[in-house]
Amino acid sequence: MILALFYVAAAIALLSTAMALSRTNATHALIYLIMSLLSVAVIFFIIGAPFAAALEIVIYAGAIMVLFVFVIMMLNLGEAGQIREREWLKPRSWILPGIFAAALLAELLVLENGLSGTTTGVAVEPKTVGLTLFGPYVLAVELASMLLLAGLVGAYHVGRSFLARDRGVKHQ
Amino acid sequence: MSEMNTLLFGLVLLLSAVGLAAGLTWFERRLLGIWQDRYGPNRLGPFGALQVLADMLKLLTKDDWVPPFADRVVFVFAPTAIVIAMLMGFAVVPFSPELHLLDVNIGLLFFLGMTSLAVYSVLLGGLASNNKYALLGGLRSAAQMISYEVFMGLSLMGVVMLSGSFSLQAIVRAQEDLWFCVHQFLGLYVFLIAGIAESHRLPFDLPEAEHELTAGFHTEYGGMKFAMFMLGEYLGLILIACMITTLFFGGWLGPDFLPPLAWFLLKTGLLILFFVLLRAAIPRPRYDQLMSLGWKVMLPLTLVNLAATGAVALWMEG
Numbered sequence: 464m465i466l467a468l469f470y471v472a473a474a475i476a477l478l479s480t481a482m483a484l485s486r487t488n489a490t491h492a493l494i495y496l497i498m499s500l501l502s503v504a505v506i507f508f509i510i511g512a513p514f515a516a517a518l519e520i521v522i523y524a525g526a527i528m529v530l531f532v533f534v535i536m537m538l539n540l541g542e543a544g545q546i547r548e549r550e551w552l553k554p555r556s557w558i559l560p561g562i563f564a565a566a567l568l569a570e571l572l573v574l575e576n577g578l579s580g581t582t583t584g585v586a587v588e589p590k591t592v593g594l595t596l597f598g599p600y601v602l603a604v605e606l607a608s609m610l611l612l613a614g615l616v617g618a619y620h621v622g623r624s625f626l627a628r629d630r631g632v633k634h635q
Numbered sequence: 636m637s638e639m640n641t642l643l644f645g646l647v648l649l650l651s652a653v654g655l656a657a658g659l660t661w662f663e664r665r666l667l668g669i670w671q672d673r674y675g676p677n678r679l680g681p682f683g684a685l686q687v688l689a690d691m692l693k694l695l696t697k698d699d700w701v702p703p704f705a706d707r708v709v710f711v712f713a714p715t716a717i718v719i720a721m722l723m724g725f726a727v728v729p730f731s732p733e734l735h736l737l738d739v740n741i742g743l744l745f746f747l748g749m750t751s752l753a754v755y756s757v758l759l760g761g762l763a764s765n766n767k768y769a770l771l772g773g774l775r776s777a778a779q780m781i782s783y784e785v786f787m788g789l790s791l792m793g794v795v796m797l798s799g800s801f802s803l804q805a806i807v808r809a810q811e812d813l814w815f816c817v818h819q820f821l822g823l824y825v826f827l828i829a830g831i832a833e834s835h836r837l838p839f840d841l842p843e844a845e846h847e848l849t850a851g852f853h854t855e856y857g858g859m860k861f862a863m864f865m866l867g868e869y870l871g872l873i874l875i876a877c878m879i880t881t882l883f884f885g886g887w888l889g890p891d892f893l894p895p896l897a898w899f900l901l902k903t904g905l906l907i908l909f910f911v912l913l914r915a916a917i918p919r920p921r922y923d924q925l926m927s928l929g930w931k932v933m934l935p936l937t938l939v940n941l942a943a944t945g946a947v948a949l950w951m952e953g
Contacts, residue, residue, distance in 0.1 A: 491709070497755070521747050521751055529754055
């Protein structure tokens with residue numbers, strides 16, 4: 464039962480990722496990407512990491528992808544964007560990514576043969592995740608938060624100078 | 636509960652949630668009428684309650700039309716997303732000590748995830764309509780949801796800290812001595828406002844603001860698909876009321892003379908009444924006021940609440 468659920472979720476993840484890559488309409492590509500993230504969340508849940516699954520939904524599918532849709536709405540590409548995408552997405556541009564992906568797949572197959580029983584579904588509680596993050600990995604967490612803070616300050620600065628310039632034009 | 640009973644309960648839950656949401660449309664209009672010194676729908680059936688049926692018949696028999704300039708697939712998909720996400724959210728609500736579909740240790744996160752997925756409905760509906768009012772409505776809703784989701788999640792962390800769990804049953808049990816609405820009043824305040832903003836109900840219905848955006852994201856929608864949007868909105872309202880009951884007002888806890896389920900429904904019903912009263916009493920803010928309220932008042936408040944709760948929790952531990 465669990466195995467069947469896993470294969471269904473994995474198939475949806477693979478299929479929707481492939482569709483997300485090959486769509487020329489940005490909105491459709493994003494919807495497929497969201498589907499792919501949701502199916503990855505299901506996989507996380509099946510292999511015993513419900514906390515990671517919940518975060519995948521709340522943060523990736525629920526927040527970051529919303530921002531992506533927001534940007535697409537602001538740009539409002541429409542038909543012209545779709546035509547341009549189709550020009551960019553020639554079969555020739557698939558060659559190099561195809562080779563890389565094939566190399567990774569080969570590596571995975573070799574590893575699969577060498578290693579046996581890599582996952583033995585152990586459920587990880589939210590508390591354990593928290594304790595690990597703020598115990599042994601506290602330095603990494605702090606570094607990531609500094610990076611985010613820098614990004615926030617940077618964005619604030621960019622927004623401010625843009626506003627000031629706008630106001631300057633009005634006063635002239 | 637056995638597997639069969641769980642299935643049955645799930646079915647009952649689905650049907651009663653949808654039925655309640657439909658009934659709420661009439662109930663709300665009646666109440667608004669009373670508070671605004673007019674009658675509201677009072678012609679069909681006792682107290683006009685059959686108005687719901689009439690509305691449903693009208694919406695179901697209307698021509699299911701998709702504008703030729705819209706993105707057809709996304710346009711049809713958008714209204715279903717909000718209904719599915721909101722109904723999924725009901726799975727983790729604990730109605731009584733035994734009555735719940737799913738008691739997982741990520742219950743609260745599951746609820747947050749489902750409400751954040753419901754946003755897509757409005758976004759994609761606005762985008763697929765290919766209409767400037769709908770697009771503006773969708774844009775507003777994207778910015779509103781992203782900002783209010785931040786403190787919606789953060790305001791609940793105090794509750795999680797005090798109960799030590801994300802499981803909603805555990806959170807209810809942790810309130811046996813004192814409901815969280817007493818010492819987490821800041822969290823309650825922020826969650827209440829963020830909850831209304833999340834379900835874009837009237838004081839915060841800027842995505843559809845009819846006097847400036849025609850009807851916002853659902854300008855191009857009609858018939859069944861419009862009904863789905865409305866159903867999702869009312870389901871969201873009920874879900875938020877259920878969550879506030881669970882998280883801050885002791886869920887199914889209460890004196891013994893009523894069964895736990897009755898206490899839960901009573902508290903949830905009172906909260907829904909309060910939401911309708913808010914709609915009748917408070918005008919819609921301007922968009923920039925909404926955003927600055929969020930980032931300049933709500934966020935600091937939640938951070939203060941978080942820091943204070945954390946300090947007290949540490950001090951209590953010794």
